[in-house]
Amino acid sequence: MPAMTSPAPLNVCITGAAGQISYSLLPLLCSGHVFGPDQPLNLHLLEIPPALPALSGVVMEVIDGAYPLVKSVMQTSDPNVAFRAAHVAILVGAFPRRAGMERKDLLAKNLPIFKAQGQALNQVANRDVKVVVVGNPANTNAMVLSHFAPDIAPANITALTRLDHNRALAQVAKRMDTSVSDVRGVCIWGNHSSTQYPDVTRATASGKEVLPKMGGFGGLAEGFIPLIQKRGAAVIQARGMSSAMSAANAIGDHLRSWMLGDSRIVSMAVPADGSYGIRKGVYFSFPVRCVRGGSYEIVQGIDLDEFSRKYIDATAAELYAEREEALALFE
Ligand code: NAD
Ligand code: LMR
Known part of the structure; x- marks a missing residue:
């Protein structure tokens, strides 16, 4: 019987990786539920500097999960590092809506985040990277991201509904x-x-x-x-x-x-x-x-x-x- 070779690892980037959605998402990814039971992963986890201590705890938990499919876990606050060679980017991190904030204020707070992340994706991600924007306002954040990532096909950028x-x-x-x-x-x-x-x-x-x-x-x-x-x-x-x-x-x-x-x-x-x-x-x-x-x-x-x-x-x-x-x- 020919030897079974496992596929090359997928580089999967999650932003807002110390937040609550990421905490529920990581077990689904690591267990093979999303990309399949034979698909190895390299996790690239992005957070803002104040959340890096919390992220290091999340990384300890991923390691302690002893998931056979997880080949490596990287944590960083630099989008140019996190998105490097990414095949999949899950953009969860966003500025949260605070009491009294209008949708317009939320847009203004998120624009610089999705502009910077679009530019970084454009520079360092895999050319065929698949992106899902989750952080709100998700559809317009995806539009901003795409505008600043002109070398990534717009159809490769999506938002979650x-x-x-x-x-x-x-x-x-x-x-x-x-x-x-x-x-x-x-x-x-x-x-x-x-x-x-x-x-x-x-x-x-x-x-x-x-x-x-x-x-x-x-x-x-x-x-x-x-x-x-x-x-x-x-x-x-x-x-x-x-x-x-x-x-x-x-x-x-x-x-x-x-x-x-x-x-x-x-x-x-x-x-x-x-x-x-x-x-x-x-x-x-x-x-x-x-x-x-x-x-x-x-x-x-x-x-x-x-x-x-x-x-x-x-x-x-x-x-x-x-x-x-x-x-x-x-x-
Ligand atoms: P959370 O506050 O628990 O986590 C968000 C994390 O993002 C935080 O740890 C924060 O430090 C990080 N973050 C903020 N700015 C960042 C940046 N520039 N780079 C990297 N990380 C950054 O929030 P959550 O519950 O995980 O929700 C995240 C977002 O998802 C919110 O915008 C929320 O409204 C949105 N959301 C969307 C849907 C949808 O269906 N599209 C559903 C639920 C929540
Ligand atoms: C949801 O649909 O549950 C979220 O987008 C709500 C929110 O504002 O975070």
């Missing part, structure tokens, strides 16, 4: 009294914000249309849609901190679908290419199909009803405005 997708799947399954694995045709359009449009108008559960059981369009508008749009805020209200376990799980799902392929339609925020009338220049969540080997395509040909179009236009308008605000800060 899989958590919203999973939240929608779970609520549909609960309403239909079935398993999430029997639900098809759910997707998230637009911004990872309270204007997102969780779309179940064409969804089925075990082959049955879900719309009638969800109360028709009126029921969606009053119940399901605001529930998903405000789910992140509800978790913050209850926990005093934002979602971490479910966010980490969604990052794992996003990367596994993207890298290994997925037979289901999933949601990812990707560069708008004019599909469904969304203007180029923003990162917009669309239903996508992921093909094994790290590529994806926006699902085409969906016939959008008036109800859906109204929500999609509203979330697009928010992203166009965020883009203008960010561009004004570039000067």
Whole structure:
């Protein structure tokens, strides 16, 4: 029998690596749950200098996990070191929203972070690096990152809306009294914000249309849609901190679908290419199909009803405005 050779290690960079999402994400990555049980990893962990002591504790725990797939762990506060030869970059670190801060203030605080990280990725990352932006405002941070990383294909930069997708799947399954694995045709359009449009108008559960059981369009508008749009805020209200376990799980799902392929339609925020009338220049969540080997395509040909179009236009308008605000800060 020929000897089995294991694949070359993937260099996986996580920013905000001492934070709470990273703490839930690292075990998923290290155990092989995301990139596969035979895929070795080199971990590149980035933090700001004040968080390096805490990060060294996280690194001790990764080592103590004795994960056979983890070949090395590097910790640094220098993006040019962290992103060097990165195959995958998970951008979790961001300036947190403080009480009284408007979305615009949050954009202004995050712009220098994503500008510097875009420039570093452009200089030192693997040319085919796959990037997922998690730190909020995730879609616009991805747009900023891409602007400052002109040599990385814009399609290789994505933002996370899989958590919203999973939240929608779970609520549909609960309403239909079935398993999430029997639900098809759910997707998230637009911004990872309270204007997102969780779309179940064409969804089925075990082959049955879900719309009638969800109360028709009126029921969606009053119940399901605001529930998903405000789910992140509800978790913050209850926990005093934002979602971490479910966010980490969604990052794992996003990367596994993207890298290994997925037979289901999933949601990812990707560069708008004019599909469904969304203007180029923003990162917009669309239903996508992921093909094994790290590529994806926006699902085409969906016939959008008036109800859906109204929500999609509203979330697009928010992203166009965020883009203008960010561009004004570039000067
Ligand atoms: P956290 O505060 O626990 O951790 C964030 C970490 O990022 C901190 O350790 C901080 O030191 C670090 N950091 C800040 N600036 C950095 C920089 N320039 N470089 C490297 N590291 C930096 O927060 P968390 O709960 O892990 O959440 C992180 C982000 O993810 C937040 O912006 C949050 O709003 C967002 N989030 C997004 C989603 C989504 O679905 N897209 C879901 C949940 C949370
Ligand atoms: C979430 O959807 O849970 C988070 O994006 C909320 C937040 O503001 O961190």
